[in-house]
Structures are given as C-alpha cells and as structure tokens.
Amino acid sequence: MSDPVMDTMNFLNEITLRYPEAISFAPGRPYDGLFDVEQIFAHIRRYLDHLALQGESPAGIREALFQYGPTAGRIRELIAGSLRADEDIQVPAESIVVTVGCQEAMFLTLRVLFSRREDVLLVSSPSYVGITGAARLLGIEPVAVVEHEDGLSCADVEVAVAVELAAGRRPRAIYVTPDHSNPSGVTMPLRTRHELLDLAARHDLLILEDSPYRLVSQGTRLPTLKSLDRARRVVHLGSYSKTVFPGARVGFAVADQTVVDTAGRSGLLADELAKVKSMVTVNTSPLGQAVIAGALLESAGRISDLNDETAKYYGDTLRTTLRCLDRVLPPVRRARLGVGWNRPSGGFFLTLKVPFRADNAALARSAQDFGVIWTPMSYFYPQGGGERGIRLSTSYLTHDEIESGIARLAEFIASASEDS
Known part of the structure; x- marks a missing residue:
C-alpha cells in the first residue's frame, strides 16, 4: 500500500480541495452538464x-x-x-x-x-x-x-x-x-x-x-x-x-x-x-x-x-483546448520555452512536454500561484519516466473555463521554464 501509484489520486483530490477556485484539467470524467436526472x-x-x-x-x-x-x-x-x-x-x-x-x-x-x-x-x-x-x-x-x-x-x-x-x-x-x-x-x-x-x-x-x-x-x-x-x-x-x-x-x-x-x-x-x-x-x-x-x-x-451529441461536445472541447494552446503558445514562443503537445483525434486527454520537472511540487505551485490544476505524467509510467510531461483532461470544463485555464497554464509554464 506504500506504492506511490496508490497515492496519486489522493494527492490530486487534496490539491483540488485545497484550491477550489483553481481551474482543473485533472479529472478524466464526463461533463455534468450533459446529464438529466429524469434520464x-x-x-x-x-x-x-x-x-x-x-x-x-x-x-x-x-x-x-x-x-x-x-x-x-x-x-x-x-x-x-x-x-x-x-x-x-x-x-x-x-x-x-x-x-x-x-x-x-x-x-x-x-x-x-x-x-x-x-x-x-x-x-x-x-x-x-x-x-x-x-x-x-x-x-x-x-x-x-x-x-x-x-x-x-x-x-x-x-x-x-x-x-x-x-x-x-x-x-x-x-x-x-x-x-x-x-x-x-x-x-x-x-x-x-x-x-x-x-x-x-x-x-x-x-x-x-x-x-x-x-x-x-x-x-x-x-x-x-x-x-x-x-x-x-x-x-x-x-x-x-x-x-x-x-x-x-x-x-x-x-x-x-x-x-x-x-x-x-x-x-x-x-x-x-x-x-x-x-x-x-x-x-x-x-x-x-x-x-x-x-x-x-x-x-x-x-x-x-445515444452519444452523438455527447461526442460532439467532447470533440468541441478538445478542439477548443488545442486552439487555445496554439493562441497563447504560438510556434515562436513554444520553441523558445521548449514546449510541445500532441493532437489526439478524440477522447478526453492530450499531453504536453515541458522543460521542467512537472512533479507534485510543481503542481502545488501551479494551483496556488496560477490557479490551474493538471496531472503529472509521471503518475502513468509504471517503471519511471514522464517527469517532464503534463496530462490535460478536456472533458470536464466549459469553453470559458478552458480559455481561462489555458491562459493560466501558459503563464505557469513560462514561469516554471524560466526557473528551470
């Protein structure tokens, strides 16, 4: 039970509770607005x-x-x-x-x-x-x-x-x-x-x-x-x-x-x-x-x-996230910072490569000082690795939250890159 993998979700939950005003790209969960109790x-x-x-x-x-x-x-x-x-x-x-x-x-x-x-x-x-x-x-x-x-x-x-x-x-x-x-x-x-x-x-x-x-x-x-x-x-x-x-x-x-x-x-x-x-x-x-x-x-x-409209929503949030990343981190700026990301064709997630250690300490600073939460990619490497990677979940947020959250993320990345 002392295996670090057992603590990953607890740490994310703790950060989310500690900084409730932060915009969170961490939860890989469906968007609540798509549900109707009468269903x-x-x-x-x-x-x-x-x-x-x-x-x-x-x-x-x-x-x-x-x-x-x-x-x-x-x-x-x-x-x-x-x-x-x-x-x-x-x-x-x-x-x-x-x-x-x-x-x-x-x-x-x-x-x-x-x-x-x-x-x-x-x-x-x-x-x-x-x-x-x-x-x-x-x-x-x-x-x-x-x-x-x-x-x-x-x-x-x-x-x-x-x-x-x-x-x-x-x-x-x-x-x-x-x-x-x-x-x-x-x-x-x-x-x-x-x-x-x-x-x-x-x-x-x-x-x-x-x-x-x-x-x-x-x-x-x-x-x-x-x-x-x-x-x-x-x-x-x-x-x-x-x-x-x-x-x-x-x-x-x-x-x-x-x-x-x-x-x-x-x-x-x-x-x-x-x-x-x-x-x-x-x-x-x-x-x-x-x-x-x-x-x-x-x-x-x-x-x-049954999920036709749901799939459209998630496709739209993924495209919105990619557009926001392109806007706040255009090619010249991302090259200077040493940042890049992939472009999935669907699903809930995309990943960023960053020039600094994206560990729990960096996540805590991101939440406290910049108001944005993400998931360290190192959580997902069973035999080590991923220390300079970030996972973003695009499923659980509105367009406005994505726009604001990506702007905050870009400022955090710029700050962390200068310190590394």
Whole structure:
C-alpha cells in the first residue's frame, strides 16, 4: 500500500480541495452538464416495460430490482446485442460478466489469469494507473513497453516478450487502450492492431482491451481488437461510465476463451471471473444494471447513437483546448520555452512536454500561484519516466473555463521554464 501509484489520486483530490477556485484539467470524467436526472427514471421505466413485455410476472420484476441477482449479471443478453450492433463483436451472452465498473473487470481478469509467480503483465508506458494499481495489489509487477507518438510498436513488444522469457518468466497478457488512450490520447493504427493479434497468437499471449472513449469520440472508428479477434486472444473490458454515466457503476468483461480445469472439464473464462466476483462484490447493482439496460433498449443497442451529441461536445472541447494552446503558445514562443503537445483525434486527454520537472511540487505551485490544476505524467509510467510531461483532461470544463485555464497554464509554464 506504500506504492506511490496508490497515492496519486489522493494527492490530486487534496490539491483540488485545497484550491477550489483553481481551474482543473485533472479529472478524466464526463461533463455534468450533459446529464438529466429524469434520464435515470426514464431508463428504469423502459427496462421494467421490457421485462413485462417479455412475460415477466410482477413478482419477477420486483425481484429483478430488489434482489441480488445472478453474479454474472442480469443484462448480459442486452450487452451482447449492443456489442453486435455497435462494435461488430460477435459473442454469446454467457461469455459476458457484468461488473462494478471496468475497474472490477480488470481486477477479476488479472486475478484469474495470473496464477503463477513467473506470470508477467505487459503494459504500455505511459499506462492507465487503474491497471497498474490493480496489478500491484495482486502482487503482479507490470513490465513496461514504451509507447511512441503513434502508439505501441509490436517490435518493442516482441523484444519485451523475449527478455521476459529469457529471464524465466511467462508473459501472460498485455493491456492496451487502442483508442484515444489514457493518458496520452494516442490511437493504435489498424496495421498495429492486426500485428498485435498475430503476435499474441505466436506467443500464447492474451490481450486485455480497454477502450472507454471510442463511443464518445467523433470521426470514423477503427475496429476494436475484439471484433478482429479470430483466435479468442482478446479479453474485451467495457464500461458505461463515459457512454451513459459513471454513477451507475456498470462495466463488463467479454471473456469467451475456453479454459480447462484440473479435472479436465472445459468452460468459459467468463465462468472463472464470475466465481471470483462472487467472493468480491457478490453481484453488480440491479438498479445500476436496470438503468443501463433502459439506455441500451432506448437506443436499440446503439450506444453510439445515444452519444452523438455527447461526442460532439467532447470533440468541441478538445478542439477548443488545442486552439487555445496554439493562441497563447504560438510556434515562436513554444520553441523558445521548449514546449510541445500532441493532437489526439478524440477522447478526453492530450499531453504536453515541458522543460521542467512537472512533479507534485510543481503542481502545488501551479494551483496556488496560477490557479490551474493538471496531472503529472509521471503518475502513468509504471517503471519511471514522464517527469517532464503534463496530462490535460478536456472533458470536464466549459469553453470559458478552458480559455481561462489555458491562459493560466501558459503563464505557469513560462514561469516554471524560466526557473528551470
């Protein structure tokens, strides 16, 4: 519990509470203004009407809301239908486990897959802290593979696999966020997706695919790794936190791999996840599932259609942030300061390179003296690095807040650069 990754979110929360007037680019969360309280009641009513049309008795409907329910989830058929409609992911409902957000899906998957001391989890560097934190809680040390400006290189993954095998360890899985990743905002090219699937088949490696920003981003979507998966190499981890709302706390894992137990009996990996879940959270909230089910029914499974306006909003805030950066840090000034940033095509995040250490001390000074909060990129490097990087989240702010916040950020960067 003394691992620094465990303290990252606490420190950000502390800074935010200490400086409530500061504009914060730290939270990777949906914008509150997109929510309507009445949506919750409408979604639940839609699901209850669906159960009645399916012939469910009043007692059965009551049980569906008030009782624990099956560990693997009540709405697996609806999720399977939505995955077919939106993502061309063709899997049976029994291969899905409904979880308490995607974070539980990660935890369950790691707990089931990593059973030997020599098992290794490969992650990109930088990587989402939720996966590295969950791994370390389970005694799994993540092995970092450097992410480049265009994402992971399969040649680098090959090298990492070879190094681990030579050391007597077994690379068991690799975690990736192929679309608009957190924290870098990078999207994996189609060619790399195919190469990664081929690599996984050659090395008996599983791919843990987590892609929460796809359906809230504009533009043409590349196919998910799972939709391209013909050898059942991909465990697809999903969430409705960005596409419906995070308070429902509903996610899922698609685990259609065949496993064989010590008695020679075969089953699905999803069944093993459900066994662990039964001892961790028992089940996922039936009320949360009811809300998500109503949203899926309302959109005929096409959550992308439900999020058309949402995706426009996030695309607009990302473009506004980039325009503001271009304006306050034009080419000559940014070259003089030694500053640069990437230009993601969607998602919630972009990253800046700065000429000074963007650590907790710099963040505290930025909040106190300049009224702007951001996230140090060093939080996301599981084996060190990122000391001169900043992550900006563009999802949670209005245009006016972005304009003011980027102006403050530019002044902080100029001051910190002169002091470095």
